[in-house]
Amino acid sequence: MNIEEIVRTSMDQLARELQPTVPNPAAVRARVNRSRRARSIAVVGLAAAAAAAVVFGVSDLRDHSSGAGPTHSVELGESADAVWMMDGVLHIGDQAYPQDKEIVTALVPTKNGAVYGAPGGQIVYQPADGPAQVISTDGDANPPGGPTPVGPAADPDSDLVAILRWSTADGRYDLYIYDPARGRQLGTGMPLGDDTWDLPGDPNPFGGDLLAPIYWVGPNDGEYTVLIRNRQQLWGKYAKGDGSASGLPLGKAPLDATLDVLADVDADGTLTFTTLDRKPLSSVDDVEPDGGLSHDGVYFAGLSADPEHSGAVAIVDTNTGDVRYIDPPEGTVPMFPSWSRGHTLMFRAPLLESAPSGLVVACDADSLACVNVAEVDDINQTVLPRI
Amino acid sequence: MVSRRQDEQFDAFMTASWPSLYRTAVLMTGDTHLAEDLLQNAMGKVYKSWHRVSQVEHPRSYARAILANEVATWWRRRSSSELPVETWPEPTSAVGLDDQVVNADLMWEALSTLPARQRAVVVLRYYEDLSGAEIARVLDISEGAVKTHAHRALRALETALTTGAGNERGPQA
Numbered sequence: 001m002n003i004e005e006i007v008r009t010s011m012d013q014l015a016r017e018l019q020p021t022v023p024n025p026a027a028v029r030a031r032v033n034r035s036r037r038a039r040s041i042a043v044v045g046l047a048a049a050a051a052a053a054v055v056f057g058v059s060d061l062r063d064h065s066s067g068a069g070p071t072h073s074v075e076l077g078e079s080a081d082a083v084w085m086m087d088g089v090l091h092i093g094d095q096a097y098p099q100d101k102e103i104v105t106a107l108v109p110t111k112n113g114a115v116y117g118a119p120g121g122q123i124v125y126q127p128a129d130g131p132a133q134v135i136s137t138d139g140d141a142n143p144p145g146g147p148t149p150v151g152p153a154a155d156p157d158s159d160l161v162a163i164l165r166w167s168t169a170d171g172r173y174d175l176y177i178y179d180p181a182r183g184r185q186l187g188t189g190m191p192l193g194d195d196t197w198d199l200p201g202d203p204n205p206f207g208g209d210l211l212a213p214i215y216w217v218g219p220n221d222g223e224y225t226v227l228i229r230n231r232q233q234l235w236g237k238y239a240k241g242d243g244s245a246s247g248l249p250l251g252k253a254p255l256d257a258t259l260d261v262l263a264d265v266d267a268d269g270t271l272t273f274t275t276l277d278r279k280p281l282s283s284v285d286d287v288e289p290d291g292g293l294s295h296d297g298v299y300f301a302g303l304s305a306d307p308e309h310s311g312a313v314a315i316v317d318t319n320t321g322d323v324r325y326i327d328p329p330e331g332t333v334p335m336f337p338s339w340s341r342g343h344t345l346m347f348r349a350p351l352l353e354s355a356p357s358g359l360v361v362a363c364d365a366d367s368l369a370c371v372n373v374a375e376v377d378d379i380n381q382t383v384l385p386r387i
Numbered sequence: 388m389v390s391r392r393q394d395e396q397f398d399a400f401m402t403a404s405w406p407s408l409y410r411t412a413v414l415m416t417g418d419t420h421l422a423e424d425l426l427q428n429a430m431g432k433v434y435k436s437w438h439r440v441s442q443v444e445h446p447r448s449y450a451r452a453i454l455a456n457e458v459a460t461w462w463r464r465r466s467s468s469e470l471p472v473e474t475w476p477e478p479t480s481a482v483g484l485d486d487q488v489v490n491a492d493l494m495w496e497a498l499s500t501l502p503a504r505q506r507a508v509v510v511l512r513y514y515e516d517l518s519g520a521e522i523a524r525v526l527d528i529s530e531g532a533v534k535t536h537a538h539r540a541l542r543a544l545e546t547a548l549t550t551g552a553g554n555e556r557g558p559q560a
Contacts (some may be wrong), residue, residue, distance in 0.1 A: 004547045008513040010494040011414060015514060017491065019421070020409035023427065025398040032431045139423075269445075303403060309398040310392070333399040352398055 021356055021380060031240050066346045074329070077371030079362035081108040081344035083382040087375060090114060090126050097126050101134075106386040108154040108161075108216075108288065112181055114385070115152050115161050121164055123152050125180035135178050153216035153226070155387065156295055156341040162216045162226050165189065174240055177224050186224065190245035215257045229253045234262070236276075250276065255289055261297030265289040271300065273318040282321030287314040291337035291345070295387045299365045301337045301345050313337050313347060315365050328361050329372060334361070335379075337387040350379045360384075397437045401430055404447050408454055414510045415458045416497050425461060429454040451515065452525045455507060459526065497547035505540035508533055 046358040080093045088341050090097040092114055101124050105117025113127040115135070115298070123135040127232055150164035150173065159181040164173045167189060175188030196372040215227040224239045227250075234250040234257055254262040255271075261281065271289055273281040291301030300316040304325060313334045326336040332349035340346050350358035350373075358379030363370035376382060405426070412422035433440060433450045440449050500504055507526060511517045514535075519537075523530040 004513065005539065006548065007494075007509065007544055010491070011510065011514040012420075014494060015410040018410050018413055020406045022402050022405040023423075025401040025430075028401065028427060028430050029394060029397065029434055031532055032434050303399075307396070308535060310396040333395075333402045335403055350402055352402075352431050 013161075019380065021378075022350065024352065024354075026352060074359060074372055074375045076375065077373065079344060079364075079373055081109070081341040082360075082362035082373045083107065083114050083340050083347060083385045084346065084360055085116070085371070086374075086381050090116075090132075092126070092128055095128065097132065098292055099124070099126070099132060103383055106152060106244070107383050108152055108387065109156045109385050110154045110159040110161065110180070111156055111341075112159050115154050115180065116371060117152060117384075120260070121165070123161065123178075125161065125178075127181060133180065133183075135163075135180050151214045151216075155216050155218035158218050160186070160216070160224065162214060162224070164214060164228070175226060175228075175245055176228075186239075190239050207225050225259060227257045227259070228293065229257065251278065256292040256300075258293050258295065258297035261293060263289070263293050263300055263318070269305070271302075271316070273316075273321070281319055282317075284316050284321050284323055284359075287316060287323065292316070292339065292387070294339045294343055294345075294365065295341070299343060299345075301339065301365070303334060303337065315345070315368070324368060326368055326370060327371075329359055329361065332359060336384060338362040338384045340385045346384050348379045348382060348384065356380050393437055397434050400446050400450075404450060405430075408433060408447075408450060411451065411510060412454055412458065414498070414514055415455075415507055416461070417495065421461070425457040426454060429457045455511070455525045458507065459503070493548060497544050500547060501540055501543060504512075504528075504544070505536045509540045509544070510535040512537055 012357075033138045064183060071307040078094045082091065082093060085099075085103055086090050088099050090099055090107075092109075094325070101116075101118035101122065103116045104119055107114060107116040110125070112129070113125060115123055115125045118124050118134070124132055125135050126132045152161050152163050154161045159179060161178045161180055163176045163178070165176055166172075167174045172203065176189055177186045178184065179186055215229070218225065219326060225236065228235045228240060228247075230253065234253050235247050236250050238247065241246040252264075254264045256263040257276075262274050262276060262278070264274070266272065269289075270283055270285050271287055272283040275281065286304065286306035287300070288303040288305050290303060293300050297318060300318055302314055302316075304310060304312040306314070306323075307324045311333055312327050315324045316322070316327065317324075326334075328347070328349045331353060332351055335348040337345055337347040340362070345363045345365050347361050347363075348358055349361050350356060356378045360374040360376065360382055361370055361378075362373050374382075390471060408429075409426055412426045414423065416422050429450060432453050433446070438447075440446050466556065493535055498509070501509065504526070508522055511522045511525060512519075519530050519533045522533045526533070528536075
């Protein structure tokens with residue numbers, strides 16, 4: 001690994017360890033507005049401006065951001081496909097499952113539960129109807145000093161889980177597929193060909209991102225299809241139950257991928273949707289590329305960048321490019337839209353008057369109907385799912 | 388005059404972009420409270436120009452540039468009392484550069500020894516993933532200067548990381 005990659009990866013790691021608390025934007029606005037008013041009356045008395053600086057000083061903003069919890073009532077509801085986590089408790093639908101393990105990587109819904117990455121390279125599976133279990137492996141769980149597993153990715157239609165683990169024996173990543181609901185590992189570690197990872201001048205195939213490179217697609221005619229993205233390319237990997245694997249490069253790495261649809265974004269911010277073999281489907285402007293594709297690729301979600309729909313979540317039909325919008329609950333702004341099972345979209349909605357308190361919202365992308373599944377004191381502590 | 392609708396747009400923008408800009412600010416300054424203060428100042432300036440920013444420019448890029456200027460201003464203010472680092476600490480432990488992620492404290496220490504402009508270039512290049520031309524615009528320096536700062540910073544970081552640093556620490560809180 002060269003020094004550039006070390007610096008890039010290490011700074012990403014340092015940044016991830018920081019836990020910012022978002023101050024109340026209204027306080028920033030008030031500070032500016034008070035300053036404007038103070039300047040306007042400065043000819044009358046300089047004391048007014050000085051008072052404004054004291055009243056709306058920076059330390060005052062911190063106090064706002066760490067204030068008490070919400071004081072108003074919010075109507076809460078249930079969504080059977082809402083999966084999220086907070087304070088060591090995993091929520092699936094209306095059920096709560098306290099966890100022994102800390103979540104350190106992605107939280108991913110499966111058909112009958114959810115999986116997430118825990119310290120030490122462990123992958124935990126929480127079924128809806130039983131105790132949590134650590135998915136075992138006969139590969140290198142997490143070699144000392146070695147890279148952590150990549151993923152997990154899971155199939156919300158079948159309960160299967162895919163993980164990339166580093167093999168010290170091979171000196172490369174192997175693909176593992178599990179059926180945690182049946183307590184089975186499907187095949188042993190399947191080595192991914194050197195050509196998948198060894199790119200000239202690119203010793204770190206994932207660019208420091210240990211979550212995004214793997215898109216689990218699921219079983220397909222007796223094989224298990226996993227799309228894997230390294231820094232430069234997208235690979236289709238077709239793993240078989242006998243432990244063998246084959247793959248082929250699918251071209252330039254996209255923003256997001258499913259078996260049917262690829263999403264990409266250009267320098268101007270235009271989102272483009274194509275088939276897996278890059279045949280154009282549609283494109284849209286004015287949608288931030290932060291939510292990604294639903295598991296089946298039918299929808300893409302992101303925050304609206306359209307001034308006419310500012311502060312809304314945009315739902316794009318990838319086949320037609322039609323965009324519909326979900327307005328967040330009153331007094332909130334949407335953050336980090338992400339997909340759960342099916343067409344259930346989730347996002348955080350900090351309350352502007354009492355941030356960091358906020359709402360966890362789940363919406364049906366077909367009907368655009370939304371429910372607030374929880375109101376929490378610190379929205380930054382919530383973990384939403386990642387398909 | 389900023390309308391109520393524009394206020395709501397600004398609130399949405401600030402809430403969404405604060406976490407990533409905060410991380411950039413901490414990496415550039417090494418101090419969480421200072422980073423928060425400078426970012427709040429930057430957000431105030433973004434709000435002052437919001438009627439224009441929200442219509443004609445990419446708000447996050449604009450905010451990042453304002454933040455970089457805030458950081459640069461802070462550097463200039465403290466420069467009269469700051470002594471440049473001229474020697475590296477004695478090696479205490481060997482660090483293999485084939486490690487995927489170096490020790491976090493060691494990286495903080497290495498970053499803290501860089502001159503301000505070099506540190507800004509490194510953060511913008513390797514954390515924000517900006518091109519040389521983009522960094523040049525943000526910091527208002529030439530593209531050649533960006534390359535020079537980046538080259539010197541990488542050499543300095545490589546030296547610091549391979550020899551280890553004696554006084555490892557995280558960001559000041």
